Amino acid sequence: MNTEPTIQLPGQWSTFAPDVDWVYYFIYWLSVVLFVAITGAAIYFVMKYRRQPGVKAEPSGHNTILEVTWTVTPLILLVVLFHWGFKGYVQLTNPPSDAMDIRVRAQKWSWDFEYPNGGHTVNQLHVPVNRPVRLVMSSSDVIHSMFIPAFRVKRDAVPGYYSTLWFEATHVGQTDFFCTEYCGAAETGAEVNNGRGHFNWAGHFSMIGSVTVHRGAEWPEFLDGILRAPSINGVEATPAQWGEILYRERQCFTCHSVNGSPMTGPTWQHMFGHNVDLQDGSSAMADENYLRRSILQPNAQVVRGFQPVMPTYAGQLNDRQIDALIAYMRTLQ
Numbered sequence: 056m057n058t059e060p061t062i063q064l065p066g067q068w069s070t071f072a073p074d075v076d077w078v079y080y081f082i083y084w085l086s087v088v089l090f091v092a093i094t095g096a097a098i099y100f101v102m103k104y105r106r107q108p109g110v111k112a113e114p115s116g117h118n119t120i121l122e123v124t125w126t127v128t129p130l131i132l133l134v135v136l137f138h139w140g141f142k143g144y145v146q147l148t149n150p151p152s153d154a155m156d157i158r159v160r161a162q163k164w165s166w167d168f169e170y171p172n173g174g175h176t177v178n179q180l181h182v183p184v185n186r187p188v189r190l191v192m193s194s195s196d197v198i199h200s201m202f203i204p205a206f207r208v209k210r211d212a213v214p215g216y217y218s219t220l221w222f223e224a225t226h227v228g229q230t231d232f233f234c235t236e237y238c239g240a241a242e243t244g245a246e247v248n249n250g251r252g253h254f255n256w257a258g259h260f261s262m263i264g265s266v267t268v269h270r271g272a273e274w275p276e277f278l279d280g281i282l283r284a285p286s287i288n289g290v291e292a293t294p295a296q297w298g299e300i301l302y303r304e305r306q307c308f309t310c311h312s313v314n315g316s317p318m319t320g321p322t323w324q325h326m327f328g329h330n331v332d333l334q335d336g337s338s339a340m341a342d343e344n345y346l347r348r349s350i351l352q353p354n355a356q357v358v359r360g361f362q363p364v365m366p367t368y369a370g371q372l373n374d375r376q377i378d379a380l381i382a383y384m385r386t387l388q
């Protein structure tokens with residue numbers, strides 16, 4: 056297996072990659088040979104049978120051997136290709152029964168991954184090496200599509216339907232995944248930095264992320280880590296520091312600024328401890344209970360002047376993470 060990229064294909068990082076590449080190169084070289092042979096024959100015949108004085112054009116009649124050959128040869132090639140393709144398709148769609156499940160939720164414009172212990176990551180998929188993993192995917196709005204080139208796998212995430220995708224990574228390291236279904240874009244109203252540049256648009260192009268393949272021994276440590284406060288220079292982060300990390304990791308920044316400018320959602324600056332005007336004409340005090348409810352049931356109390364477009368984080372953020380986010384909001388006075 057070649058884990059380095061070639062001119063045509065990315066490195067081979069999963070058990071599928073060698074087979075997929077074999078079929079790919081077979082079709083590629085078959086096309087090259089047929090292109091040269093057919094174009095060559097066409098040029099040769101154009102020269103050989105060009106109009107010549109004194110020679111009358113006449114059909115040459117049947118040539119049974121020739122006709123059988125050009126019918127049977129492609130037939131055999133196509134049957135072989137179908138056989139390989141179908142075998143590969145069956146493998147790709149049937150995960151082994153001991154595969155580890157990761158729940159994938161796609162939405163405009165991010166990916167949420169939920170691991171067996173209930174921990175989450177956003178736009179960063181983590182998997183262990185040499186172990187079959189099954190992604191159980193859904194979408195909460197439009198059709199998205201998960202494509203991991205180095206694993207040679209791709210499948211749509213469809214609203215109202217679970218689709219699955221499985222692979223077994225064979226190489227430790229970090230690679231990219233993409234959304235390969237154009238899923239729209241919108242102006243965010245303010246400049247945001249998503250770590251790959253400054254934008255005042257969010258959209259399909261923001262649905263790019265990384266896949267980290269961990270050594271088997273590091274995997275339990277990774278699972279543990281997503282439930283705990285991260286450490287900064289070896290010291291466990293304070294709740295407010297953790298909240299700031301979650302603000303970025305969980306993509307709150309795509310709709311909420313911390314500098315006073317309204318975006319798709321209200322700014323978090325001067326929010327904690329102030330009165331908030333609500334859509335229904337009433338107002339509420341932005342205390343811990345109000346903020347917690349805004350995160351878990353965003354449509355229960357909608358802030359005046361904003362659309363009810365915030366997704367719920369119920370089941371995605373645990374209590375300690377919500378506490379950390381509130382602690383961070385509290386510092387933004």
Ligand code: HEC
Nearest residue numbers: 305307310319320321331349353356357358361362364365
């Ligand atoms: C898709 C855009 C979007 C994302 C992503 C988003 N929000 Fe919101 N949020 C909104 C909008 C719009 C509102 C105002 C309407 C409402 O109250 O539902 C809002 C309101 C809020 C409020 C109440 C604000 C106020 O001034 O009263 C809080 C708290 C909040 N969001 C927290 C979060 C947290 C925490 C995250 C990340 C984990 C997050 N939001 C991610 C769009 C978003």
Ligand SMILES: [Cu+2]
Nearest residue numbers: 199234238262
């Ligand atoms: Cu998408």
